[in-house]
Amino acid sequence: MRRVDEAIKAVVSETIPTLKDPRIGFVTVTGVVTTSDLAQATVWLSVYGGEKRRQATLTALEGAAGILQSRVNHDLRLRRTPHLVFQYDPSVEDGVRMSKLIDELDPGPEEVMADDDKN
Secondary structure, three states: OHHHHHHHHHHHHHHHHHOOOOOOOOEEEEEEEEOOOOOEEEEEEEEOOOHHHHHHHHHHHHHOHHHHHHHHHHHHOOOOOOEEEEEEOOHHHHHHHHHHHHHHHOOOHHHHHHHHHHO
């Protein structure tokens, strides 16, 4: 199933930029989880922008699900094409937030050296 997930991820990642819907923002497919019977594939996405941009992008992708499923069927030739469901993946946003918090706590090597030079 991992190979199927990665193959679907690749096809969806390549196809999303070709969609001509202006509601679709900068999207990164972070993962795909397919059920064992190939009935459904949950596509996890990271969307650059605020909440409005995220919702608009998810709505547009739900509308384009048929096009994306058709492309998955054409490229992968699975015995059954899974129904695509799109979910927002907050892990990228959480990682950026954590990095900012760590940067606030750690002064960095330049500031430490500057403090040592003063002594």
